[in-house]
Amino acid sequence: MANDALIEFKGVTVAYWQNNMGVFSIKDLITHRKNPFTTKTILHDISFEVKRGECMGVLGRNGSGKSTLLRAIAGVVKPQVGSIHINGSIAPILAIGAGLETELTGYENIELLLSLYGKPRKDVDAIKSIKDFSGLSDDVLRTPTKTYSSGMLARLTFSISVANDSDILIIDEVLAVGDQGFQHKCMDKIYQVKKEGKTILFVSHFPEDVKKLCDTAILLDGGVITHRGGAPEICDLYQKLF
Template sequence: MSDVIIKVDNVQVSFWQNNVGVYSIKDLITHRKSPFKNKVILDNISVEVRKGESLGILGRNGCGKSTLLRAIAGIIKPSKGKITVNGTFAPILAIGAGLELELTGYENISLLLALYGTARKNTNAVENIKEFSELSDEVLKMPVKQYSSGMVARLAFSISLANDSDILIIDEVLAVGDQGFQAKCLEKIYKIKSEGKTILFVSHFPDDVARICNKAILLEQGKLIDSGNSSDVCNHYRQLF
């Protein structure tokens, strides 16, 4: 169908994990058993998102939500299956991912705007980011490694808003922002939704997911255990605890 903007088809993602610690060259030469195991993080995931839809992604810590977003954003490659995306997005995912911690707020803004090509199209982009984030000039001149997690979330979300993309990816931005910023983000998300943009929304707050998203999926240990109408899936999520 032409209005399908994201198609995730039977996707599997696996990572090499080491739960032993250091594995040295000596270990390799003496044929000590490798501690690396190939662990399946996402298994057989299929989901379609149509233009203008908002998809909520729910599940416990470590179930694979951010990994699914990274795969959709093309940051990691599925080991099996196929992902097709017919739109643009700003790949600022989890809190701070995509930001260079050694650089200042301003330097990160310039870098990411240049990367997305936004600076050429929108000359007010830096001012808009500053205004939405409510971060002071003094804070924006500091390296991001000195920011609190709320400040990082403010910067990351404001930069992703400045990029006028078809798909907005939101991973837990509301979790660390203070009440004022949460309310402001929700208002902005509703506005973006009303403009017909597509939203992928990861959150641990089912009430927000039910309000923002028309449909949702529920992951459990890398498997898709429910999908459909967001209020039904949110009820299922609440029953997990």
């Protein structure tokens, strides 16, 4: 792995198990005498590096494999073939509400995640800064997160993730459901994280955002990186897909 590379993929193939029989029982398994699962390959032989301080956009049509790529970086899915090396800590914002326990209140989720990040559970300053960034009221944060709207969940997910001072920030489209005020606040925060020299992977269907924020970008199609280069050039290629 090159010294300045924080993320390195070498020949990575990721596949998901797929059940082709719908609901099945142990009896089905015995009588059919065949495995109801097949594998579906999502990412094919992916190789790339992301350097320290690089901000890389990830573009592609729906279903092209962007979220799977980010999940592989975050370690949520493992490659069947190839290797992934990550040289730093990650703040993954993979989906709206990801990592939150729905039965717990906003405050309880904040405390839980702070302790997972190795911080004191009752870190009053950290809790206050997360609350302030989220813009969620005391009343809302005292309510179980299963009652939150998508925008409220996005606010909490983003605010907790960026509070953890990680080397790599991964953002998968979670901003789209926030209102305009929160989207601007999040983009400002992402620019600040970039200025601090952190590494960012940014999935978005808005090429203008990718052009403004990212230095480089990759274009995925059918689970393959078809293009990699400067963000403006890759955004133009993405727009030509439609």
